[in-house]
Amino acid sequence: QSGRHMTASRPPDWSKAVKPPHKSRPWGPEAVKCIDVIQAYIQRIKEVNPFINAVVKDRFEEALQEAQQVDRLLSEGVGDEDFLQEKFPFLGVPFTVKEAFALHGMPNSSGLVSRRNLICTSDAIVVSRLKQAGAIPLGVTNCSELCMWYESSNKVYGRTNNPYDLQRIVGGSSGGEGCVLAAACSVIGVGSDIGGSIRMPAFFNGVFGHKPTTGVVPNDGQFPNARGVRIDFLCTGPMCRYAEDLKPMLRVMAGPGVEKLKLDEKVALEKIKFYCMEHDGGSVFVSPVDKEILQAQRKVVEYLEAQLGVQVQHVSIRRMKYSFQIWSAMMSSKGSDGQETQMFIDLLGDHGKPVWPSWELLKWFLGMSSHTFPAIALGLTEKLMKLSPAAMAKLVNMGQSLRTEMEDLLGANGLLLYPSHPIVAPKHHFPLGMPFNFAYTAIFNVLGLPVTQCPLGLSTEGLPLGIQVVAGPFNDHLTLALAQYLEKAFGGWVCPGKT
Structure with missing residues (x-):
């Protein structure tokens, strides 16, 4: 099943999913060697990547060398299992990284043609922490241009395809990461999220993704940064196939800041106050929620009530109807220090030669632009559709009121169930017709709340279903606990092709 056997017409054998190495003892005569695990994942990537185009640059040779070092460490008997678990919790575990993050020796273009030759000489903080915890990076994965669109396609690496249906999107901007995990080409992955860029790909690809409470995990070392x-x-x-990996990943990625998240507190789910919203209230800017997504959410509610003996309270939060407008206004507002928000067209030019969106649009029609249509459209929108100061202030105030309302509702012991997206993974280019569907995830970025996307099996078309679990600030441990509970109840990640 190596890469040399691939042809454009032959579908990949999705069933050959490799079990993650940290599910068994890391040493002993019966153990699988780290070098064997890394080789298996490399072969997996070579087999399926020609179809999905998720890994855009690999470091296979370096990964194999690092795997040999791990095997030598274990053969020398350096410390017992408890010592190694404490010092290297991800020893020998393969992982992948969104290309927007710095990984030494890898590109860091974020799909921008002008940065295509840029090679990193250092690691982003979270990448460095995972490497120090023993994890082995296999390469970097595709994203949308400048990480500001929910289809992962750009002029540097091309388009990434959903492993459940190659004609469908993987989401964005961490779409390559969600895709590579779903296709069993990696065990854990690093993503970033300013409007749902972890949770949408996790939903479309049927894996777990967690947006932490704001300000805990460092964002340093990614482009563009906020x-x-x-x-x-x-x-x-963190993004991963298995819910149990979310907490240890978050612990490593957050570093000293993890103390704020109460990850060591035991969670009694039967004592949690559960709330449920099935849609945003009917915004004219987004699609209605799919019937199968609603059915999956109702099954979760029924299961929680039957198994935990809780009462899930259905709520209607009026301001959620204005999620897109609130997110857009708050993203464009001034910070508390009075600093102006960075213009997207400045990022398109990478702080060099100015980019004129109208000129780029003309070039795009002629097939001459180095930018994608969504990036050009965003630049035009930013330039032509500015809100008045009064309208901006009204929406920002609405967002602040919504944040207070949500925090009061959830308190220290509440969880909200909410759709991850109004529709299952759409076909390529569909987002151009419904560009604001990401509002279902984006609203929680401006509210600063922790959210975990949990897979809930597949639709009748064989596409992933899922749900967002939302908690109050710094109560990430609640959403992570429910993620593990729902994984056991509904099966979690389903290998593509196994339907």
């Missing part, structure tokens, strides 16, 4: 008020909205977080 400035001004957006610092309060951008979150770096």
Whole structure:
């Protein structure tokens, strides 16, 4: 099943999913060697990546060398199992990284043609922490241009395809990461999220993704990074196939800041106050919620009530109807320090030659632009559709009121169930017709709340279903606990092709 056997017409054998190495003892005569695990994942990537185009640059040779070092460490008997678990909790575990993050020796273009030759000489903080915990990076994965669109496609690496249906999107901007995990080409991954960029790909690809409470996991070492008020909205977080990996990943990625998240507190789910919203209230800017997504959410409610003996309270939060408008206004507002928000067209030019969106649009029609249509459209929208100061202030105030309302509702012991997206993974280019569907995830970025996307099996078309679990600030341990509970109840990740 190596790469040399691939042809464009032959579908990949999705069933050959490799079990993660940290599910068994890391040493002993019966153990699988780290070098064997890394080789298996490399072969897996070579087999399926020609179809999905998720890994855009690999470091296979370096990964194999690092695997040999792990095997030598274990053969020398350096410390017992408890010592190794404490010092290297992800020893020998393969992982992948969204290309927007710095990984030494790898590109860091974020799909921007002008940065295509940029090679990192250092690691982003979260990448460094995972490497120090023993994890072995296999390569970097695709994203949308400048991480501001929910289809992962750009002029540097091309388009990534959903492993459940190659004609469907993987989401964005951490779409390559969600895809590579779903296709069993990696065990854990690093993503970032300012409008749902972890949770949408996790939903479309049927894996777990967690947006932590704002300000806990460092965002340093990614491009583009947040400035001004957006610092309060951008979150770096874990993505994985198995819910049990979320907490140890978050612990490593957060570093000293993890103390704020109460991850060691035991959670009694039967004592949690559960709330449920089935849709945003009917915004004209987004699609109605699919029937199968609603059915999956109702099954969760029924299961919790039957198994835990809790009462899930259905709530209607009026301001959620204005999620897109609130997110858009708060993303464009000034920070508390008065710093202006960075313009998207400045990022398109990578702080060099200015980019004129109208000129780029003309070039795009002629097939001459180095930018994607969504990036050009965003630049035009930013330039032509500015809100008045009064309208901006009204929406920002609405967002602040919604944050207070949500925090009061959830308190220290509440969880909200909410759709991850109004529709299952759409076909390529569909987002151009419904560009604001991401509002279902984006609203929680400006509210600063922790959210976990949990898979809930597959639709009748064989596409992933899922749900968002939302908690109050710094109560990430609640959403992670429910994620593990729902995984046991509904099966979690389903290998593509196994329907």
